Amino acid sequence: MSSQHVPNGSTVAELGEFGLIRAVTENRRQPESTLLGPGDDAAVVAAADSRVVASTDVLVQGVHFRLDWSTPQQVGRKAVAVNLADIAAMGAVPTAVLVGLACPADTPADLVRGLTDGMWEEAAGAGAGVVGGDMVQADQLVVSITALGDLRGRAAITRSGARPGDVVAVCGRLGWAAAGLAVLHRGFRSPVSVANAQRFPEPVYAAGPAAAKAGATAMIDVSDGLLADLGHIAEASGVGIDVRTELLDVHPRLVEVGTALGADPLHWVLTGGEDHALAATFPPFADLPEGWRRIGAVTMPDSGVTVDGAAYAGESGWQHWLS
Template identity: 65%
Template sequence: MYACTTACPFPVRAALPDGWRQECRTQNLPEAAPVSPSAITPEGGSESSVSLREVGEFRLIDRVTTDRVQPDTTVLGPGDDSAIVAAADGRVVACTDVLVEGVHFRLDWSSPEQVGRKAAAANLADVAAMGAVPTSLLVGLACPSSTPANQLEQLADGLWAEASSVGAGLVGGDLTSGPVIVVSVTALGSLQGRAPVLRSGARPGDRVAVCGRLGWSAAGLAVLGRGFRSPAALVNAHRVPEPPYAAGPAAADAGATAMIDVSDGLLADLGHLARASGVAVRLRSRSFTVPARLAEIGSALGLDPLRWMLTGGEDHALAATFPEGAELPPDWVEIGAVEAPDDAGRAVTVDGRPYEGDQGWVHFAKS
């Protein structure tokens, strides 16, 4: 995942392009502050900002699970010691991602509902990258007992909304206390009879292709980090990604040999794929079309939009390799080729050269 910082070290130096709006001229943004929740009233209460401590764990769980629609794959949903999920072909794809307040999201930049959608999307995209269809989410949530209960309801609404967009449901989880909000999501999926598409299947001669947006979340982070809240398209791309979920199974059906979710940056994630496969990935910069909006914002900020596309994370596009001569599924764009590794051991190059600078987000390497 590509993480956001908690303060902005950059002064605003550029003229504002059309459609921009500035909300902060200080060099450092204020500390993350909770958004104002709408009214939620416990039994006998009338406060407009009732905390989790006042509402209670089990009443909150009831509020976020009652009357929710579950998919047919859910045999038994929330309320028992474990959920039961149908596995049509006897195999279950499973993955987990963790989002931490102040590292992966800020509540003065994103609404709780957007945080919920983002947390779900990160996992649903991983399932799609295996060539599978998401079926279920399990959610672990830690938060301070003083957290407004309505924030947590909104976060749950976001989780449900993103899961429902792919026909999945929330089938269980856990709620506990902690110093900040931490959302841990486990996604389950079904291969529906397909062979899984692993990172380790790329072979020399394969074509490298990508499906989905690249660089939008990184551009949105750059905008937010400089104190702006627009252009909305870029800011919202950072708040809530739009992974091409259906493209994963489509790639599997088209014979994809390897696939990965682009969460840490295209170069970084293709590096993971190349090393797992024992190959080298050679990208062509001319194969990337920089969207007009990214070009405009890059010019205004004095930044290279292609760098966002190559190294920016959290768009959750899908990158895959396909056999030479194979027809690419709709919306997939060829960006390079797979070769045998060279003597220098370079996993990924752009136009025949190693890419200078960071290739994406690396956990624990930065503060």
Template identity: 70%
Template sequence: MSADTPSVADVGEFGVISRITAGLRQPPSTLLGPGDDAAVIAASDGRVVASTDVLVENVHFRLDWSNPDHVGRKAVAVNLADVAAMGAVPTAVLVGLACPPSTPADVLAGISGGIAAAATAAGAGVVGGDLVGAPQLVISITALGDLGGRAPVTRAGARPGDVVAVTGRIGWSAAGLATLSRGFRSPVAVVAAHRVPEPPYAAGPAAADAGATAMVDVSDGLLADLGHVAAASTVAIDVRSDALELPQKLVDVAAALGADPMRWVLTGGEDHALAATFPGAVPDGWRVIGTVAEGSGVTVDGRPYEGASGWQHWG
């Protein structure tokens, strides 16, 4: 970063906001976008799905591992995945951003550009937010969604006899994190998976239409998040390891790093795939990986899993 690159303090709060909001495209659901005290979003269903996540520098992302555009895209993905996991279609995001006054304005421009691009790709608008000074870079996204007349798919509906299925990639972000942690920047595929998740947004509403009884965003790890479903539904879930996809790329990376690729698949977080339970056949793009029965907890091949089941703050 050159010495003459302006900081956010040089540009000023409203100058930064103007840069962020210039040229934002809005979907039809945005009735009033940025520039007023609050936005107005159409809610034709009469209900709004809402979710919030906070990303903290050096906890959820590092600017020496990811560029600002990556960070912005990731901030949106982790939130809109939650909306999709309820069976809703993303409509809007609100952005809260805190940073030190010395932060280069180009960094915020990159983050906001990534946010706008990821929201637009998901069919959502960036409709407002807040910008404040703080000792550390923090991004908070509130995501909104439209159920389109569907009942929300919660974690509490799984029933004995249901099958468990997943869609989207799992284990890739964990492989990317392990690669970056060892000081490498390749293979590009796994590093990119950690930098920018690719949640299967459309699969959430499709699962709801297909009769999914419970659903969850796989953010902390497959076993950990299925554990939330099992607890909320008061059922037992068993995962079959032979039903899980183990891509050759993960096998190769694990061999190079001396790691267990199946552990990445079972416990690795931040891929933001979707896991759901169904009473029968599953929609296209979903893979059956287990079953629901009476009881409690999550097992793998009928046995308790040894070791941590996923990420846990303060754990």
């Protein structure tokens, strides 16, 4: 959408609900899976598989993002990415996104345009469309996203299929968003690549369907931290999981940032959330898809998650409702 649709300096109240909706939906391209996009009471999305994978997340200003750290476009990208990563983690291909937006009446319309620009950009990059949603007045900025996906004839990959002897593997970055959060909290804005990892994740959407095709037995989006999320697989599958630190990729840039801040980069890799990499288990002799790397193994039933054979000291990842 070009800026000519939003008068300079206007607020969402001045533009009005329908004017704002037109401004952020006109002249947008949709994928073939969008049979009917924004403009009616509901959208129509193709579901050739006859099953629809669905996920939703809520992002609250000051909790999940800060506009003094991130541009509206980056927040929009993040809001969509965290949901589409869940779709990929089920082995599905993203098809559509629905947006719920709550904001104060004096919110600049340009801010909303930036948010939606980021949403459209991220959705398009995953092959999905932004097909509808709702906008309401609220005391603070809240973004809610519902994402849909298509299994394309395959079984959904859940958390409960891991078996002893399986290989544990990941695809995507680990520890970068946690390092970025540490950088931003210290008042720095560089290294930009690290700070940007906190501002918006870069999930490898195609890795989920690829893992499903390769026979993955369980899979999860790493949103709360590697150990915490592997713990969900271990609990759901009734198994143990052991992570080997010598197999983890601790990027030199994370080592540099950790040294500068007096922090352990391995801790970021093991427990940092919001990278939205994918973690999965595969049969012992399966060929891992491109981009996937082995980091450990599934162990004896109900033995929990260990690191190099021992319990990990400290929190394993993000926990909601705790300050």
